[in-house]
Amino acid sequence: MNAFDCFLINMVCILLPLLIYQVYKMHCHNLEKNEEELILYVMLTSSLYLLLKYGHFTETGIYQFAFVNLPILIAYYFRQKGFALLMSIFVAIYEAWNYPNFLFAGILTTIIYFVLYIWLEKKYQGQKLIQLFLIITMFVFTVSIASTYQEKPIVQLPQILLAMILLYGSTEGIIWIIQKGDDVLDLNAILKELEKEKVLRASLFQITHEIKNPIAVCKGYLDMMDLATNQKKMEYIPIIKNEINRTLVLMDDFLDYTKIKITPEIMDITLLLEELLRELKPLLKEKKVETKIVLSKDEIDILGDYNRLKQVFVNVLKNAMEARAPHRKMKLEITMKKSKNKVTITVKDNGVGMSKETLNRCGEMFYTTKTNGTGIGVSLANTIIERHNGTIQYQSEEGHGTTVTIQLPTA
Structure with a gap:
């Protein structure tokens, strides 16, 4: 296998977990969730493992030592200095075990990388910190490798310099890829804000x-x-x-x-519906609504905001009662069904239903067919359910009633 093929295999071993982490970051960004540091640790560890397991290096160990430094430098780029120190210690032990003459180089780079980053962190921020750190670490890397060849360092100098160039270029390349991914996320965030501003202006x-x-x-x-x-x-x-x-x-x-703010906590959705229906019982009786209620006998825990979800179900039930058809006894059916990782709540009425146009515009801000309606309630309910990573769907036929189906992930 030629040198270029070896280089590509080594880069794939390092890049694959890091690209998976970038995809994970995009997923979290879309859901407006914070990334878990543990995932980053797993991906950096995976890069190091794949490199040691499947990487291709020369017998001297110079290029292996260069490439195993890559995940460590990337960890410092992510400002995970504690985890980077642990990786450096592991690499130093591993290299000393396989290449005893690299013991001093491993110890030297471990100590200097960590101390250097702590010192630079106090003086610089952002891109300047990373650039200075990389430049100085390249010098440290070169000196530490040269020190392992005390007898004939000049003979190994071309390999040492090439390894240093590969390390610096590869690190810069990986950082560039990560930064481009972050730029895409930032652009996506700006577009979302612009869209929100556009909606707010229209509202x-x-x-x-x-x-x-x-x-x-x-x-x-x-x-x-x-x-x-x-x-x-x-x-x-x-x-x-x-x-x-x-x-x-x-x-x-x-x-x-x-001002929608969701404060999620573990709650029993069955209990919420039972309490809500108990509160609405006098109103249902007064309106002479015939109800069929099928709830779960067991607790169904979800991660949700009790008050916001109650607001949604109040809105759905209120709309169902207000959609009463003249000269027809009002019937309301509320059912709950739990599957493997979600719970489905269905509210079905036999009211006046909605036309195709109304159904298509259902949830549109300020759109309403009611004389005293505001056209915000359904839109508010939709947003609350979306913030819970759930879905809400409307099925309706004019003159035959409406069915609202809400699905929420279980805890």
Whole structure:
């Protein structure tokens, strides 16, 4: 096998786990979760293991010593100096075991890498810290390797210099790949923020329009009150109150939507539904709603925000009751089903249902078919479920009712 093939195999051994870590970072970024440091440790360890197990090196050990330094330098790049020190100690022992003349080089690089990084970290930050660290470590690497060939260091000098160039170039290349991946994540974050800002601008424009209408109605009636009789004034006051209340509800809903904060904890979703249905029982009885409830007899734990999820189910049940069809007894069916790693809650009614257009626009901000609706409730419910890594789906047929299916991952 020629030198180039050996180089490629060694780089694949190092890069493969690190690329998997980049994919993991992107996944966490999309879910707006923090990365676990343990995953980084596993990937760096995997790079070192694959390199030692499947890497190809010369008999002198110079190139092996260069390549096994790569995961260590990458660990320092990720600012994991403690873990980098542990890897350095392991590499020093491994190299001394296989190449006894590398004992001094292993000890020297282990100590100097760590002390150098601690010293530079106090003086520099960001890219400058990494660049200075790499340049100085290359000098340390060259001196430490040369010291192992005390008798004829000049003879080995070309190999030592080539190993140093390979180490520096490979480290810079891997860092460049990692940085490009981080740039993509940063760009994605900027695009998300721009999209949020665009949605917020549209929402503010819409809510301004929505608030303007009831205010205009109130102003109109207030203008007429100056010339109206007492009887007319008494008729106008409830209308004005109703418009003001509608405006306040709209503003409260919008504030809820813009301040969604999820505080997840282990909770029993069955208990939540039981308590909610117990609270709604008087209202269901008053509305003469025939209910069929099938809940799990066992606890079903999920990682969720109790109050936010309760808000979702209140909204779904409220919408179902408000969709009552005239001249038809209201029926409401609530079922729960647990599978291997998720729980499915279904709310089915026999109300008026939705047209295809309404169903397609269901969840669109400010879209509503109700006289006093704000068009925010469904959108808010959708967002809360998404923040729980769940899904919410609507199936409806005009004149035949609506089915809402919510799926949440179990703990």
